[in-house]
Amino acid sequence: MVAGHSMNTQPTVLLTNMRLVVCVLALLTAFSAGECGNVLVWFTEGSHWINLKIVLETLIDRGHNVTVLVPDASIFMHEKESDRFSYQNFSVSKSTQDMQDSLNDFLHFSMYEMDRLNLLQIHIRLYQLISKDQQLCLAYCNGALKSLELMDKLLQEKFDVMLADPIFPCSEVLAEKLDIPLVYTLRFSIAHTMERMCGQIPAPPSYVPGAISKLTDKMSFTERILNMLFYLSQDALASSLWKTIDNYYTEYLGRPTSYCEMMGKADIWLIRTYWDFEFPRPFLPNFKFIGGLHCTPAKPLPKDLEEFVQSSGDDGIVVFTLGSMVLWRYGGEKPDTLGQNTKIFEWMPQNDLLGHPKTRAFITHGGTNGIYEAIYHGVPMVGIPLFGDQPDNMVHMTTRGAAVVMDFNSMQTQDLVDGLNAVINDPSYKENAMRLSRIHHDRPMKPLDESVFWIEFVMRNKGAKHLRVEAHNLTWYQYHCLDVFAFLTTVLYICFKMAKFFIMRCCFRSKRKSKKE
Amino acid sequence: MVAGHSMNTQPTVLLTNMRLVVCVLALLTAFSAGECGNVLVWFTEGSHWINLKIVLETLIDRGHNVTVLVPDASIFMHEKESDRFSYQNFSVSKSTQDMQDSLNDFLHFSMYEMDRLNLLQIHIRLYQLISKDQQLCLAYCNGALKSLELMDKLLQEKFDVMLADPIFPCSEVLAEKLDIPLVYTLRFSIAHTMERMCGQIPAPPSYVPGAISKLTDKMSFTERILNMLFYLSQDALASSLWKTIDNYYTEYLGRPTSYCEMMGKADIWLIRTYWDFEFPRPFLPNFKFIGGLHCTPAKPLPKDLEEFVQSSGDDGIVVFTLGSMVLWRYGGEKPDTLGQNTKIFEWMPQNDLLGHPKTRAFITHGGTNGIYEAIYHGVPMVGIPLFGDQPDNMVHMTTRGAAVVMDFNSMQTQDLVDGLNAVINDPSYKENAMRLSRIHHDRPMKPLDESVFWIEFVMRNKGAKHLRVEAHNLTWYQYHCLDVFAFLTTVLYICFKMAKFFIMRCCFRSKRKSKKE
Known part of the structure; x- marks a missing residue:
C-alpha cells in the first residue's frame, strides 16, 4: 500500500479473510440490575x-x-x-x-x-x-x-x-x-x-431511500421515481x-x-x-x-505484528479484508510478487489494527460490522462491495465523504492505487471519518x-x-385516512350539488318572475 | 379528605394555589463533561x-x-x-x-x-x-x-x-x-x-390525535374525521x-x-x-x-406538616392544588365549615406531599408539571381541568385508568366525592398510576x-x-410524492392509450382484411 505521502514506497497491505470480532465487554453501570432471567x-x-x-x-x-x-x-x-x-x-x-x-x-x-x-x-x-x-x-x-x-x-x-x-x-x-x-x-x-x-415505521419515499437501493436521502426527481418503484415492487x-x-x-x-x-x-x-x-x-x-x-477500543497488537506495523514509519499501514463470508481468500504460501511490506494472515485482530495510530486506510467489502469498526476508530475506507447490503452501505460512507468505492467486476489495479491515494492523501476523507467517529461516540x-x-x-x-x-x-385504508377522505369528498360533493341546485332554482325563478312581469 | 376506605371520616384536604417546584438536581454521571460554554x-x-x-x-x-x-x-x-x-x-x-x-x-x-x-x-x-x-x-x-x-x-x-x-x-x-x-x-x-x-415530524391523523383535541390514539370513524378536520383547520x-x-x-x-x-x-x-x-x-x-x-424524590416534610399528615392514620391524605396560573385561590382565614382534618396553605411542598406514603389521591387542574409529579410518585388523580392543554392532559390519564375527570363548569360537590372515592377505593387506579410510574422511572x-x-x-x-x-x-408536493404519482399516472395513461390504439388498429385491420377476402 500506499501509505504515507508518496506512492514510491511499497505499501504495507494486510490481507485476511476469516475474521473474528473479539469484544471486550463494556462495563454496564447506567441502569439498575434486574432479576436474573x-x-x-x-x-x-x-x-x-x-x-x-x-x-x-x-x-x-x-x-x-x-x-x-x-x-x-x-x-x-x-x-x-x-x-x-x-x-x-x-x-x-x-x-x-x-x-x-x-x-x-x-x-x-x-x-x-x-x-x-x-x-x-x-x-x-x-x-x-x-x-x-x-x-x-x-x-x-x-x-x-x-x-x-x-x-x-x-x-x-x-x-x-x-x-x-x-x-x-x-x-x-x-x-x-x-x-x-x-x-x-x-x-x-x-x-x-x-x-x-x-x-409500522413511517418511511416517506421522497427522502427515505429503500434499503439496498443505493440511493441517498437527497434524490433527484428521477431517483424519487426509482425509489417509489422500488418500494412498490418490493x-x-x-x-x-x-x-x-x-x-x-x-x-x-x-x-x-x-x-x-x-x-x-x-x-x-x-x-x-x-x-x-x-x-x-x-x-x-x-x-x-x-x-x-460490537466495537471496542483497540488492544495492543501481538509483538511481531506491532513490530511489522512500526516498520511502516510515517507512511503507516493499510488494512485489507473481505469479511466473514468470503469469496476471495488466499490461504497458500505468500506469492513472490508481494513486497516485504505486505503480510498475509489467516486471521487478524481487525479491530485492534483499525484502532492503531499507524493505520491510514481500510480496504473493505463494505459489511456493516467492518464499516462500524472503521467509523469507531475514524479510519477512511476504500470499498469493494460484493453483494447484499454492501454496495448500499458504501454509498452511505461515500455520501459522507469518508470513503471511495470500487466496482468489483470492472476494477483495475490502478483504480485501487488511485482510491487508496485519495483517502490517504486528501485530508477531507480522514476529517469526515473522524466526524462520523465523533457522532458515533458522542451519544447518551x-x-x-x-x-x-x-x-x-x-x-x-x-x-x-x-x-x-x-x-x-388499523387497516391500510384507515391508516392513510382514505375512508375519511372519501367521506369528506362525498359531503363536499353533495354540498356543492345542493348549492348549485338551489342557486339554479333561485335564478330560474327570478328569471321566470321577471319574464312574467 | 376523603381518605381511607369510608366517606364517613372527614377528609384531609390540602388546598393551595401558588406552587413552586423545588428540585434537587440529579447527579450527572452518564456522559463526559464538555468544555464550559x-x-x-x-x-x-x-x-x-x-x-x-x-x-x-x-x-x-x-x-x-x-x-x-x-x-x-x-x-x-x-x-x-x-x-x-x-x-x-x-x-x-x-x-x-x-x-x-x-x-x-x-x-x-x-x-x-x-x-x-x-x-x-x-x-x-x-x-x-x-x-x-x-x-x-x-x-x-x-x-x-x-x-x-x-x-x-x-x-x-x-x-x-x-x-x-x-x-x-x-x-x-x-x-x-x-x-x-x-x-x-x-x-x-x-x-x-x-x-x-x-x-417535519410525521403524524398520521388516523392514530395521532392533534394536541388538545381531547382524542386518544384509538379513534372511531367519526373521531378520525374530527381529528382530520382539526388538523386541516389548525x-x-x-x-x-x-x-x-x-x-x-x-x-x-x-x-x-x-x-x-x-x-x-x-x-x-x-x-x-x-x-x-x-x-x-x-x-x-x-x-x-x-x-x-423536574421530578425528584420526596424530601421529608416540615415537622408540623408531617404531624398533620400522620394524624390521618390509615385513611391517608388527599393533595389539592390548581396550579401556578390560578383562577381559584383562597387566601383568607380558614372558613368555619372546613373540618379539623383540612388545612389551607399559601404554598405547599407539592412534590414532597405527593411522594409521601400516606398520600392517596391528587386533585389537580391537569397541568403537565403536576401530572408528571403524580406519575413520578404513582398517585392516582382527580382532574378538574380548566384551560389550554389541561382537558387533553387529563384524557391521557383517564385513558390509562390512572384518573377520573370532573367538568369544572357543571360539577357538583357529590361528583368530587364520588371521583375521590373511586380513585381511592378502586385499586385499579392505584395500580395504573404505579404502572405509569414504572414506565417513567425505567428508562435508559x-x-x-x-x-x-x-x-x-x-x-x-x-x-x-x-x-x-x-x-x-422538499416542497409539500415533493414530500408527498405528488409529482412522482402524477408522472407515473401519466405514463400509465399513455401506455394504456397506446395499447388501446394498437389493439384497435390490429382488430380493425384484420376485420378489413377478412371483409376484403
Whole structure:
C-alpha cells in the first residue's frame, strides 16, 4: 500500500479473510440490575449471529441464562462454540449443504447475474431464490415447532424473553406459543418492507431511500421515481412471498393470521445502525438504533505484528479484508510478487489494527460490522462491495465523504492505487471519518448498554406495550385516512350539488318572475 | 379528605394555589463533561419557564454560563429571581398589563366562551386572540432584535447555543444573527402544527390525535374525521397567522424566508413529555422526549406538616392544588365549615406531599408539571381541568385508568366525592398510576440528564445536522410524492392509450382484411 505521502514506497497491505470480532465487554453501570432471567434465542446465521453473540455474552455477564436454538443443519452456529450458552439442538429435514447451496445461489445472483438482467428478470429470479430459501426456513420451523418434545421442554423452562432476527421466520409463533415477549435484532429488510409494513415505521419515499437501493436521502426527481418503484415492487414481492408463511402460521396457530401481523407483535426492534451511518429518518418509540455495539477500543497488537506495523514509519499501514463470508481468500504460501511490506494472515485482530495510530486506510467489502469498526476508530475506507447490503452501505460512507468505492467486476489495479491515494492523501476523507467517529461516540448511552437495557426492560415489564403504536390495529385504508377522505369528498360533493341546485332554482325563478312581469 | 376506605371520616384536604417546584438536581454521571460554554435563553412565561429553569440550573452546576433575555414587561421572569443566571434586560413598547390582559383573554376564552360558541366562531375568536398576542410578541422581538446596543453586546459575548420555547417567536432569527445553534424546549403546539409543519415530524391523523383535541390514539370513524378536520383547520389557521411573522422575518433578515423555515433550523427539539404520558407516535432523530425532568424524590416534610399528615392514620391524605396560573385561590382565614382534618396553605411542598406514603389521591387542574409529579410518585388523580392543554392532559390519564375527570363548569360537590372515592377505593387506579410510574422511572437515562446531554452535544459539535431530515429541503408536493404519482399516472395513461390504439388498429385491420377476402 500506499501509505504515507508518496506512492514510491511499497505499501504495507494486510490481507485476511476469516475474521473474528473479539469484544471486550463494556462495563454496564447506567441502569439498575434486574432479576436474573431466562433468554431464548432463535437461530440465525453469518454476521447476524456474530453481532447477536456479543449481546448474549453481556446478558450472561449480567447473570441471565441464555439458551440458543440451533438446527443441526446450521452453517455458522456450532454447539461447542461457547460453553457459556446452553445450546438446544433440533433436527431438520434439510442438510447443511442445502443451506450452503441456497446461500451460494444468493451470492452468485447478486455478484454476477444481477448486472446482466433487466428489472423484471431480477424480480423473477429474486422471487425464485427467496421462495426456495423460504422452503428451507419452513423446514427449520417444522424442526422446532412440530417437535412436541422440544416444545414441552421449552414451555417448562419458563423463558422471559425471545431474541430473534426477523430475517429468519418462526420466532414470532414460537414466542406466542411460549407466551413470552419478543425482541428483534435487525440490520434491514430489502426496501424496509418488514419495518414499514409490519413494524409500522413511517418511511416517506421522497427522502427515505429503500434499503439496498443505493440511493441517498437527497434524490433527484428521477431517483424519487426509482425509489417509489422500488418500494412498490418490493412490497408486492414481499406480500406475495409471505403468503406461504401466512398459511403456515395460520395452520399452526389454528386461527387466521399473517407473518406481518405476528411480526408486528415484537415489543422492541433493535436496529443495528445509528445516525453516524443511517440517513436521518422517522422512527417509532419501540425502534432503538444500536449500531456499532460490537466495537471496542483497540488492544495492543501481538509483538511481531506491532513490530511489522512500526516498520511502516510515517507512511503507516493499510488494512485489507473481505469479511466473514468470503469469496476471495488466499490461504497458500505468500506469492513472490508481494513486497516485504505486505503480510498475509489467516486471521487478524481487525479491530485492534483499525484502532492503531499507524493505520491510514481500510480496504473493505463494505459489511456493516467492518464499516462500524472503521467509523469507531475514524479510519477512511476504500470499498469493494460484493453483494447484499454492501454496495448500499458504501454509498452511505461515500455520501459522507469518508470513503471511495470500487466496482468489483470492472476494477483495475490502478483504480485501487488511485482510491487508496485519495483517502490517504486528501485530508477531507480522514476529517469526515473522524466526524462520523465523533457522532458515533458522542451519544447518551453506549449501543451495547442500550441493547441490554431494552432486553432487560422487556423481561422486567413482560413486554413494552406502551411503545407500540395504534397503527397496528388499523387497516391500510384507515391508516392513510382514505375512508375519511372519501367521506369528506362525498359531503363536499353533495354540498356543492345542493348549492348549485338551489342557486339554479333561485335564478330560474327570478328569471321566470321577471319574464312574467 | 376523603381518605381511607369510608366517606364517613372527614377528609384531609390540602388546598393551595401558588406552587413552586423545588428540585434537587440529579447527579450527572452518564456522559463526559464538555468544555464550559455560554448559553443564551430567549424569554418565556409561566410553566414553560418553571420547567426550563431546572435545566438552566443544571447547566450552571456543570460550569456553563447562562444568560437569560428578559423583557421589562415580563409577568413571570424576574431579574432578581436567582443570582446564578445573568439577566439581560431589554425594553419593549408594551407593558406587563398588556401581557396580563392578553393572558386573561385567553383564559376567559377557553374557560367560559368556548363552550358557548360553534366551531366557526371558535376559530374566528382564536384567530383574533392569537393575532393580538402576536402583535405583543413582535413588540418583544423589536425590543431585542432592533436594539443595536443589545445585539452588539450579545455578538461580543460569543454564545455557544440558544435555548428557546418556540411558542414565543424570534429566537430563530436571533440565533441566526448570532450564528449559533438553536435548541427548542416545547410542550406542544395546537394540533402539533409546529412539530409537523416546521419540525417535519410525521403524524398520521388516523392514530395521532392533534394536541388538545381531547382524542386518544384509538379513534372511531367519526373521531378520525374530527381529528382530520382539526388538523386541516389548525394548519390553515397557523399558515394564515404566521404570515405576519413571515413578513417580519423576511424584512429583518433581508431575504425571503418564513417563520416555519426558520423553526425548521432548530437542531434539537426537547419535547416535555414521554411515553408514560404521550400516546406512542412517530418521531425524528432530533426530537427527544424528556417529560418529567423536574421530578425528584420526596424530601421529608416540615415537622408540623408531617404531624398533620400522620394524624390521618390509615385513611391517608388527599393533595389539592390548581396550579401556578390560578383562577381559584383562597387566601383568607380558614372558613368555619372546613373540618379539623383540612388545612389551607399559601404554598405547599407539592412534590414532597405527593411522594409521601400516606398520600392517596391528587386533585389537580391537569397541568403537565403536576401530572408528571403524580406519575413520578404513582398517585392516582382527580382532574378538574380548566384551560389550554389541561382537558387533553387529563384524557391521557383517564385513558390509562390512572384518573377520573370532573367538568369544572357543571360539577357538583357529590361528583368530587364520588371521583375521590373511586380513585381511592378502586385499586385499579392505584395500580395504573404505579404502572405509569414504572414506565417513567425505567428508562435508559433520566430526562434531566438527557436534556443536558443534547444541549451540551449541540455546544460541543456546533449543532446536530446529522439528525436533521432531508424533508426540510422538499416542497409539500415533493414530500408527498405528488409529482412522482402524477408522472407515473401519466405514463400509465399513455401506455394504456397506446395499447388501446394498437389493439384497435390490429382488430380493425384484420376485420378489413377478412371483409376484403
